[in-house]
Amino acid sequence: MSLLPFIASGIGLGAVYALASVGLVILYRASGTLNFAFGAFGGVSAFLAWQLGDWDIPAPIGWIVGITVSTALAYGYGRLFAPRLAHRDRVVRAVATLGLALFLFGGMALYWGIGVARRLVLPTDLNFVVLFGVRLSYTRLIALGLSLVMAGGVGLFLSRTRIGLAMRALASDRHISAAIGVRVTQIDSLAWLVNGFFAGIAGILLANISRLDAGTLTFLVIPAIAAAIMARLSSLPGAFIGGMVAGMIEALLIASSPEIANLRSAGPYIAALLFLMIVGTGQGVGARE
Amino acid sequence: MTEMSKAAPLPALAPPTAEITPRLRAITIVAVVGAVSVVIAFTCGGYWLSNFTQAYCMALAVLGCALLYGQLGLVSLCQWALVGVGGWVSLRFYHYVHPPFVLTILVGGIGASVIGMIWGLPALRMRGLYLALVTLMLAGAFQSLVTVISFPVGGPGFLGQVGASGNDRITMARPVFASGDTGYFLFVAVVTVLCIFLVEAHRRSKPGRAWALIRKNEQMAAASGVRIVFYKAWAFALSGFLAGVAGALLAGLFGQLDGSAFPTTTSIVIFIGTLLGGYDVWLGAFLGGVLTRFIPALLIDLNVNTNAGFMIFGAALLFALRDPLGLGGQLTLLAERLYSKFQAQRAS
Numbered sequence: 281m282s283l284l285p286f287i288a289s290g291i292g293l294g295a296v297y298a299l300a301s302v303g304l305v306i307l308y309r310a311s312g313t314l315n316f317a318f319g320a321f322g323g324v325s326a327f328l329a330w331q332l333g334d335w336d337i338p339a340p341i342g343w344i345v346g347i348t349v350s351t352a353l354a355y356g357y358g359r360l361f362a363p364r365l366a367h368r369d370r371v372v373r374a375v376a377t378l379g380l381a382l383f384l385f386g387g388m389a390l391y392w393g394i395g396v397a398r399r400l401v402l403p404t405d406l407n408f409v410v411l412f413g414v415r416l417s418y419t420r421l422i423a424l425g426l427s428l429v430m431a432g433g434v435g436l437f438l439s440r441t442r443i444g445l446a447m448r449a450l451a452s453d454r455h456i457s458a459a460i461g462v463r464v465t466q467i468d469s470l471a472w473l474v475n476g477f478f479a480g481i482a483g484i485l486l487a488n489i490s491r492l493d494a495g496t497l498t499f500l501v502i503p504a505i506a507a508a509i510m511a512r513l514s515s516l517p518g519a520f521i522g523g524m525v526a527g528m529i530e531a532l533l534i535a536s537s538p539e540i541a542n543l544r545s546a547g548p549y550i551a552a553l554l555f556l557m558i559v560g561t562g563q564g565v566g567a568r569e
Numbered sequence: 570m571t572e573m574s575k576a577a578p579l580p581a582l583a584p585p586t587a588e589i590t591p592r593l594r595a596i597t598i599v600a601v602v603g604a605v606s607v608v609i610a611f612t613c614g615g616y617w618l619s620n621f622t623q624a625y626c627m628a629l630a631v632l633g634c635a636l637l638y639g640q641l642g643l644v645s646l647c648q649w650a651l652v653g654v655g656g657w658v659s660l661r662f663y664h665y666v667h668p669p670f671v672l673t674i675l676v677g678g679i680g681a682s683v684i685g686m687i688w689g690l691p692a693l694r695m696r697g698l699y700l701a702l703v704t705l706m707l708a709g710a711f712q713s714l715v716t717v718i719s720f721p722v723g724g725p726g727f728l729g730q731v732g733a734s735g736n737d738r739i740t741m742a743r744p745v746f747a748s749g750d751t752g753y754f755l756f757v758a759v760v761t762v763l764c765i766f767l768v769e770a771h772r773r774s775k776p777g778r779a780w781a782l783i784r785k786n787e788q789m790a791a792a793s794g795v796r797i798v799f800y801k802a803w804a805f806a807l808s809g810f811l812a813g814v815a816g817a818l819l820a821g822l823f824g825q826l827d828g829s830a831f832p833t834t835t836s837i838v839i840f841i842g843t844l845l846g847g848y849d850v851w852l853g854a855f856l857g858g859v860l861t862r863f864i865p866a867l868l869i870d871l872n873v874n875t876n877a878g879f880m881i882f883g884a885a886l887l888f889a890l891r892d893p894l895g896l897g898g899q900l901t902l903l904a905e906r907l908y909s910k911f912q913a914q915r916a917s
Contacts, residue, residue: 361887371698371700374698375890379882382834382880382886383884386877387880502706506706506709509706542717545713550710553707556699
């Protein structure tokens with residue numbers, strides 16, 4: 281049996297994880313907060329886009345509204361809630377976003393229901409390239425491209441610009457950053473704003489590639505975190521590669537025996553756990569805690 | 570390292586002047602849980618009784634979660650998965666040997682405690698955020714695994730499955746002395762009190778002191794001769810044991826367990842319950858645990874969509890994170906102040 285078709289479908293799945301994983305690492309690099317609500321922001325954006333489309337409003341308006349709302353949500357959280365927890369350690373800040381994720385998930389599930397088969401249709405679905413006999417729609421390719429651009433662009437932004445420097449300083453030590461004149465609250469909310477914007481775009485793409493479902497989109501962050509762990513939560517190219525690896529592992533598990541194929545969704549978690557056991561958290565961001 | 574000491578700052582409130590002796594605390598535990606349970610047992614039936622029995626099981630899971638967070642500052646997001654492990658082990662054990670029920674509970678508890686310790690092993694090298702992530706990965710992996718293999722229902726082989734028809738399912742029997750719903754609820758209440766005693770005994774003896782020192786400063790603890798790995802592993806084992814007991818009790822309540830009943834979200838809700846109730850006092854774990862089941866049950870009873878429960882818990886987490894005392898902590902503080910006042914009045 282040839283593995284090539286599975287590798288091709290792994291690329292498609294990897295695009296999903298890479299997009300979410302890069303999105304997570306961006307905010308972590310820029311403000312030191314791991315945002316569990318990334319998927320939920322994306323979900324809100326996708327559901328709004330779908331809802332407006334359902335009301336016969338032109339699709340681009342739906343996308344803009346969705347992305348705007350998710351950006352506003354992220355900014356609002358970054359401005360109102362995040363500063364109150366700013367003095368707490370990383371785990372408490374991360375767990376707080378888990379609360380936000382559950383809140384948004386509950387809201388989406390309440391209004392749009394769970395388990396309803398819906399798909400957000402995008403104009404890029406119609407075109408596809410064929411790789412090893414597997415169709416990869418343009419949407420997937422855009423997702424792949426976007427995660428690469430996000431990883432590269434934000435990486436450059438963080439390392440080359442003044443604001444990027446301020447963000448890294450903030451993520452490293454809030455008190456010292458404030459003492460040397462970094463406008464902590466402004467920079468922090470800017471990082472959230474960018475994160476919400478990316479979440480909005482990612483949500484629309486993911487709702488198309490996987491499913492438009494509150495649970496699927498919200499909890500997509502968990503395998504994405506597995507991918508981000510393999511990048512030690514710090515390297516943006518690493519997060520992209522981690523996402524691709526996670527997608528590939530799942531796809532190759534489908535190619536194995538049927539019993540193991542059922543367990544494929546555990547693949548990324550086990551890979552992340554093994555990574556942590558063997559490679560460890562290293563001396564990077566995790567060790568500084 | 571500093572994160573340990575910062576993890577859960579308790580506000581410096583005026584300490585109550587009257588001494589709370591261990592004996593007084595034990596009497597309070599029995600009196601409070603006993604009174605609440607008797608009221609529930611005599612006023613509730615059917616739906617609510619079953620839900621309160623589940624609520625007590627969740628309280629046990631929260632008790633273990635609070636132990637890790639309150640004593641060591643460790644965030645565990647896999648307690649509900651450990652409940653599943655305990656349920657699985659106890660059902661497996663039950664279908665092999667048909668033991669007395671109390672033995673099943675112990676085996677379930679020990680099984681989950683061993684697994685909890687093995688899961689805890691990578692965590693011994695990790696702290697803070699990474700530990701929370703590792704436990705979340707474990708909860709996710711367990712959810713995938715248990716949805717596929719499901720729980721033993723008395724069939725052949727290790728996995729103990731029967732055919733798709735499900736006609737040959739064997740359910741786990743409840744203890745002979747507590748086979749009715751009310752009896753079983755009171756039995757679960759007694760086990761809950763015993764588990765609270767177990768945790769209190771730990772907190773007030775050598776392990777508790779070791780944990781306190783580890784949490785304050787790990788290097789200092791090592792320098793003073795505290796065996797860090799040993800006592801951390803002990804904490805994981807104890808919290809796993811509590812979760813395992815909860816799993817066995819749930820298996821006894823329903824006679825069988827379903828693979829879909831152990832989602833990662835419930836593990837997250839357990840942690841939220843821990844913060845909501847307050848992780849530093851036994852009452853917090855009890856209240857927090859009961860709330861995690863009571864709120865969804867109430868929503869179902871009121872015909873409200875249960876997804877509203879996620880909104881409530883999510884919002885509650887955002888606010889609970891800012892109040893380290895929690896509901897149970899506030900109540901305990903109030904009670905201790907009233908008691909101090911009462912003692913002072915009696916003395917004068």
